[in-house]
Amino acid sequence: xxxIRIGIIGFGTVGRGVVKNLQRNLAVFRRHFGVPVELAKIAxxxxxxxxxxxxxxxxxxxxxxxxxxxxxxxxVVELIGGIEPAMSLIKKALSNGKSVVTANxxxxxxxxxxxxxxxxxxxxxxFFEASVGGGIPIIKGLREGLAANRIFSIYAIINxxxxxxxxxxxxxxxxxxxxxxxxxxxxxxxxxxRLDISGMDSAHKIVLLSSIASGKxxxxxxxxxxxxxxxxxxxxEYAKELGFVxxxxxxxxxxxxxxxxxxxxxxxxxxxxxxAVTGAYNAILLEGDFVGNILYxxxxxxxxxxxxxxxxDILDISRNIIxxxxxxxxxxxxxxxxxxxxxxxxxxxxxxxxxxxxxTGVLSKIxxxxxxxxxxxxxxxQKGRNKGNAVPIVVLTHKAYERDMRDAIDIxxxxxxxxxxxxxxxxxxx
Amino acid sequence: xxxIRIGIIGFGTVGRGVVKNLQRNLAVFRRHFGVPVELAKIAxxxxxxxxxxxxxxxxxxxxxxxxxxxxxxxxVVELIGGIEPAMSLIKKALSNGKSVVTANxxxxxxxxxxxxxxxxxxxxxxFFEASVGGGIPIIKGLREGLAANRIFSIYAIINxxxxxxxxxxxxxxxxxxxxxxxxxxxxxxxxxxRLDISGMDSAHKIVLLSSIASGKxxxxxxxxxxxxxxxxxxxxEYAKELGFVxxxxxxxxxxxxxxxxxxxxxxxxxxxxxxAVTGAYNAILLEGDFVGNILYxxxxxxxxxxxxxxxxDILDISRNIIxxxxxxxxxxxxxxxxxxxxxxxxxxxxxxxxxxxxxTGVLSKIxxxxxxxxxxxxxxxQKGRNKGNAVPIVVLTHKAYERDMRDAIDIxxxxxxxxxxxxxxxxxxx
Numbered sequence: 001x002x003x004i005r006i007g008i009i010g011f012g013t014v015g016r017g018v019v020k021n022l023q024r025n026l027a028v029f030r031r032h033f034g035v036p037v038e039l040a041k042i043a044x045x046x047x048x049x050x051x052x053x054x055x056x057x058x059x060x061x062x063x064x065x066x067x068x069x070x071x072x073x074x075x076v077v078e079l080i081g082g083i084e085p086a087m088s089l090i091k092k093a094l095s096n097g098k099s100v101v102t103a104n105x106x107x108x109x110x111x112x113x114x115x116x117x118x119x120x121x122x123x124x125x126x127f128f129e130a131s132v133g134g135g136i137p138i139i140k141g142l143r144e145g146l147a148a149n150r151i152f153s154i155y156a157i158i159n160x161x162x163x164x165x166x167x168x169x170x171x172x173x174x175x176x177x178x179x180x181x182x183x184x185x186x187x188x189x190x191x192x193x194r195l196d197i198s199g200m201d202s203a204h205k206i207v208l209l210s211s212i213a214s215g216k217x218x219x220x221x222x223x224x225x226x227x228x229x230x231x232x233x234x235x236x237e238y239a240k241e242l243g244f245v246x247x248x249x250x251x252x253x254x255x256x257x258x259x260x261x262x263x264x265x266x267x268x269x270x271x272x273x274x275x276a277v278t279g280a281y282n283a284i285l286l287e288g289d290f291v292g293n294i295l296y297x298x299x300x301x302x303x304x305x306x307x308x309x310x311x312x313d314i315l316d317i318s319r320n321i322i323x324x325x326x327x328x329x330x331x332x333x334x335x336x337x338x339x340x341x342x343x344x345x346x347x348x349x350x351x352x353x354x355x356x357x358x359x360t361g362v363l364s365k366i367x368x369x370x371x372x373x374x375x376x377x378x379x380x381x382q383k384g385r386n387k388g389n390a391v392p393i394v395v396l397t398h399k400a401y402e403r404d405m406r407d408a409i410d411i412x413x414x415x416x417x418x419x420x421x422x423x424x425x426x427x428x429x430x
Numbered sequence: 431x432x433x434i435r436i437g438i439i440g441f442g443t444v445g446r447g448v449v450k451n452l453q454r455n456l457a458v459f460r461r462h463f464g465v466p467v468e469l470a471k472i473a474x475x476x477x478x479x480x481x482x483x484x485x486x487x488x489x490x491x492x493x494x495x496x497x498x499x500x501x502x503x504x505x506v507v508e509l510i511g512g513i514e515p516a517m518s519l520i521k522k523a524l525s526n527g528k529s530v531v532t533a534n535x536x537x538x539x540x541x542x543x544x545x546x547x548x549x550x551x552x553x554x555x556x557f558f559e560a561s562v563g564g565g566i567p568i569i570k571g572l573r574e575g576l577a578a579n580r581i582f583s584i585y586a587i588i589n590x591x592x593x594x595x596x597x598x599x600x601x602x603x604x605x606x607x608x609x610x611x612x613x614x615x616x617x618x619x620x621x622x623x624r625l626d627i628s629g630m631d632s633a634h635k636i637v638l639l640s641s642i643a644s645g646k647x648x649x650x651x652x653x654x655x656x657x658x659x660x661x662x663x664x665x666x667e668y669a670k671e672l673g674f675v676x677x678x679x680x681x682x683x684x685x686x687x688x689x690x691x692x693x694x695x696x697x698x699x700x701x702x703x704x705x706a707v708t709g710a711y712n713a714i715l716l717e718g719d720f721v722g723n724i725l726y727x728x729x730x731x732x733x734x735x736x737x738x739x740x741x742x743d744i745l746d747i748s749r750n751i752i753x754x755x756x757x758x759x760x761x762x763x764x765x766x767x768x769x770x771x772x773x774x775x776x777x778x779x780x781x782x783x784x785x786x787x788x789x790t791g792v793l794s795k796i797x798x799x800x801x802x803x804x805x806x807x808x809x810x811x812q813k814g815r816n817k818g819n820a821v822p823i824v825v826l827t828h829k830a831y832e833r834d835m836r837d838a839i840d841i842x843x844x845x846x847x848x849x850x851x852x853x854x855x856x857x858x859x860x
Binding site: 017021025129135136137140141144145146147148149271272273275276277288289290291292293294295296297298299302304305307308309311312315316320323324 | 559570728738
């Protein structure tokens, strides 16, 4: 049998990690499979930068097309990110009989259905462990290790930048702006951090996890998403007082075939496992009908963790190439009659911080509006009197529908005594 | 292609979970693989007990030999536990061309090398996900998801009974004896809990994890093991004061080809992920050279979590049967020149609780003995004076060799001023 030949497109940070790992492990792979895995070519527009590793003369080329059209290459590793030209290159590689490993969550979240269909037509595979949670083998977990389960819920911290910022804000009592600046200075946030802080990166990733868990392609525009730009130090402090920590959570839930998928800052219990996930770490907490609660925790980004996932995929595909069998993407449970529910239909507990005049009867007025909208209060914090001026009132609620919550807040925000927009957090029940 | 037929030996708690899961998922497996997985036979000596599930007439038989000798059966699931007859049945099944799924950690820890060699001879596989961490796919993680890594360390809470007891002791400030009684009453401890509380069950499991991580069979008698029988409430309280929690940890470490494997109650930092693992939960924290720190957390026992792991293995083996390829057990990294180091060679930080007369100069005497044995003190707690009577002195140390520590404690325990055996805990650096 001929060697299994790897072509890598994109020789940036992750590409360098993959090459380092492959160079070290080629002998191991040979023993595993009885055939050598071989690094054939690397394509990158930048042929000049010194990446600090030795590669044979002529291995680094500038034209990615040369890799997807090379008949001798078996597996194409796409590490350039973005929609194009990644999309066209992957499709061409599949058409040409190659399997693909990618870390490209944006592409898969937007074009996954089309790409996996294309892969199926050509009887080839797309592996994408590195696209969610860096080195954490969560895709393998969902597809294989937990395959015997129906997944009821996923609560995931899957963006290291935002978790780092929120951790810094909590630990050092600094503002979002200052924490973001630190994150940039220390390399935890990109120069343009919008994809991360807006929640969009988490949305891409929860689309992938939800699609596997539900056996149905979730569309990116079906995911309700909020970022962390508006997280205020005062709410972090109130959260602490109430026994919570604010985390940017990506959430998937399924109940009676109704699916909820969303990304938003959430208050989670400070004694739980998710609260213990600090800094740039990621964690994915799942509930399955047989396995119960299970959590994966690790580094969600970086050269080496991401390379760990990419190379694990190369190993899996190599195994499948040798055996001549590919594996389907979707777990495909029988109950596929599922509908995505809108954000209004979601039930949650809530944290409200009202900014209202310190005047007798205000709390009773607020409680009245909440009650009219079927929202019942579980606790109230009202401190620091400031007669006649605006003060905060913090309210925790029992579970209520999002649409009722929004109706109530609309009314409250228009009241004469209300002097600022009400701050709302969903509160996680774990 | 003919159906993939499953024979189950042992129709107890886990067996029932596996049958329930298979009955529900047969249609899914058919779609996954294009061939039906089929439950063929279940063997158990007890044919009478109502397990609360319907199985076809004649499927439950009393003779396990009938399953291992049935030519139509492809996969044998061994769920009876213990060494014999499990060992003989598994060997016969392998000789007869069947692959095996087992949850039997005691058998694999003691006879794994022989059994896997036997499986290799017959070109068949033994899968054992359920043997460590119940439903947590940690074996798959080590063998596949993290296969690109060299594993530097494993810190694992892999016995739910002992973690439950230690959690109760901490939360309710009760004695070991009372917590054990509660654990028995609530079904978290067996009538005879010795295997769990002695640390032996954790030792079995760390043998398996260490063997995969190191690529070398670790022998059970090379594992230093201590149980939780002697954990005293007073040390739980001192630990808390010092920022630690006591956990029964199974530890694997590798450095420069020297391997350390042990099980002992350990003080871990109260802010870390391991401290957050309470009740009957399990967690495995690994460090790999590429992935960095990664943690798996979930339920380590019980009908449904264990069945989740067993059925995941059935799926994996089915895939391999269909493709006609099996996978080797050991990751087999090149650096196989490894030696197991004895407990004396292990370096750790320590917690000591001395019981000594409250007399001037005692602390300086103790510090002198420690210093003579190359142990330096990082902090001391000495409170509650009781002139002329025995009082506790608590000392935390920097890293030192276990043999030096033992020499020092031997001397101190023989001093006139010492009125009780010194209590020692290793302190984990995470």
